[in-house]
Amino acid sequence: MEEILKNLPEKAKDKHKENKKFFATLRKKPPKHLDAQMEELHYEEFEKTDCLSCANCCKTTGPLFTNKDIERISRHFRMKPSKFIENYLRVDEDNDHVLQQVPCTFLGSDNYCSIYEVRPKACREYPHTDRKDFHKISNITLQNTSICPAAYNIVEEMKRRMKT
Ligand code: SF4
Numbered sequence: 001m002e003e004i005l006k007n008l009p010e011k012a013k014d015k016h017k018e019n020k021k022f023f024a025t026l027r028k029k030p031p032k033h034l035d036a037q038m039e040e041l042h043y044e045e046f047e048k049t050d051c052l053s054c055a056n057c058c059k060t061t062g063p064l065f066t067n068k069d070i071e072r073i074s075r076h077f078r079m080k081p082s083k084f085i086e087n088y089l090r091v092d093e094d095n096d097h098v099l100q101q102v103p104c105t106f107l108g109s110d111n112y113c114s115i116y117e118v119r120p121k122a123c124r125e126y127p128h129t130d131r132k133d134f135h136k137i138s139n140i141t142l143q144n145t146s147i148c149p150a151a152y153n154i155v156e157e158m159k160r161r162m163k164t
Pocket residue numbers: 049050051052054055056057058126127147148149150151
């Protein structure tokens with residue numbers, strides 16, 4: 001996995017132009033059963049992906065914390081939401097609550113998430129490749145191909161299977 005993660009940014013950069021063109025066509029004319037196709041691709045890829053040997057999303061890019069996430073996680077720590085924010089979060093340029101630092105404070109050295117049961121919605125859904133109306137988040141997916149090996153493989157497989 002180490003080698004895969006080391007080479008991923010370069011591989012994603014090489015495919016960037018091709019992927020950008022593919023997503024532009026996809027946005028213009030999304031296939032009829034895109035959601036079902038994405039669900040299948042996502043499922044197939046994550047069947048063979050071991051996130052515990054990777055954790056690159058938790059190490060390099062933090063999630064957004066919604067108010068619901070903050071309430072749920074603070075409750076888990078028996079902490080006031082304001083204290084949780086003060087201890088762990090900051091407000092970014094888009095006015096969203098994000099982690100003060102990456103790798104994520106809640107990531108263990110064994111790549112387990114110490115707040116897995118109550119983790120933010122964005123962590124549960126990452127890399128969003130089974131999201132409804134997937135073509136609408138293609139810019140995020142383009143970025144994710146350089147962070148997440150599964151997202152990279154899903155996009156490669158999409159291009160093989162889909163004629164847009
Ligand atoms: S979601 Fe992607 S980046 Fe995150 S641990 Fe799994 S394979 Fe790695």
